[in-house]
Amino acid sequence: MEKEFWKAGNMLYPLPAVMVSCGRQGEKPNIITVAWTGTVCTNPPMVYISVRPSRFSYDIIKESGEFVINLSTKKLVKAVDYCGVKSGREVDKFKEMKLTPVPANIVSAPLILEAPVSIECRVTQILELGSHHMFLAEVLGVHADKAYMNEAGKFDLSKSQPIVYSHGEYYGLSELFGKFGYSVKKK
Ligand SMILES: Cc1cc2nc3c(=O)[nH]c(=O)nc-3n(C[C@H](O)[C@H](O)[C@H](O)COP(=O)(O)O)c2cc1C
Numbered sequence: 001m002e003k004e005f006w007k008a009g010n011m012l013y014p015l016p017a018v019m020v021s022c023g024r025q026g027e028k029p030n031i032i033t034v035a036w037t038g039t040v041c042t043n044p045p046m047v048y049i050s051v052r053p054s055r056f057s058y059d060i061i062k063e064s065g066e067f068v069i070n071l072s073t074k075k076l077v078k079a080v081d082y083c084g085v086k087s088g089r090e091v092d093k094f095k096e097m098k099l100t101p102v103p104a105n106i107v108s109a110p111l112i113l114e115a116p117v118s119i120e121c122r123v124t125q126i127l128e129l130g131s132h133h134m135f136l137a138e139v140l141g142v143h144a145d146k147a148y149m150n151e152a153g154k155f156d157l158s159k160s161q162p163i164v165y166s167h168g169e170y171y172g173l174s175e176l177f178g179k180f181g182y183s184v185k186k187k
Helices: 056-064 074-082
Strands: 018-022 030-034 037-041 046-051 066-070 117-128 133-144 163-166 169-172
Touching: 018 056, 018 074, 030 046, 030 056, 030 074, 046 056, 046 066, 046 117, 056 066, 056 117, 056 133, 074 163, 074 169
Parallel strands: none
Antiparallel strands: 018 030, 018 066, 037 046, 046 133, 066 117, 117 133, 163 169
8 A cells, every 4th residue: 555645735534514504683694614614522512613714604603603503415415515605795595595594592593494403503712723713612402303303213314315525526425334333242
């Protein structure tokens, strides 16, 4: 096995590509697609999103201190891309992509009804890293679409056909290779 050595760059793929909804009182809500996102703590449940200060959504999230992470699916992939190339400065992304804003339980930002999972988040810290500022946030509550509950009452996200983002392309998840801990499970 021979590997090339490349200069430093972002090569951690695949990643989720989520639609982050945000909003300020008295204004139309907006959506920004974010791939620089992840879970950073189990208890308390915490996540991050990294956003360039030049984005229209940046000031909204900074001033409101809140946002909602909406998971993406095959059905939503066009909206994921659109919300990642168009700015809320010029278009109403909810309207253009026929997405439905629904009031959240706790935060001021709306959920996207069509997403299988929406995660209400409150910013706890902003780390000004460089090109991107990282919004570290606590998860306040999660909305899960009942359509993806199986007979046993367990949530089955795979039924929603989730997508990932890798090297500029969107992919589905096609095959199940194992389950958590299966490598050490006694037969
Ligand atoms: C797949 C994908 C992932 C993206 N990830 C990020 C990201 O992590 N952070 C960011 O600041 N912009 C990211 N962008 C770019 C923004 O979504 C894009 O600039 C968007 O138009 C900003 O919208 P706004 O001006 O309405 O806030 C991504 C775009 C795409 C298509």
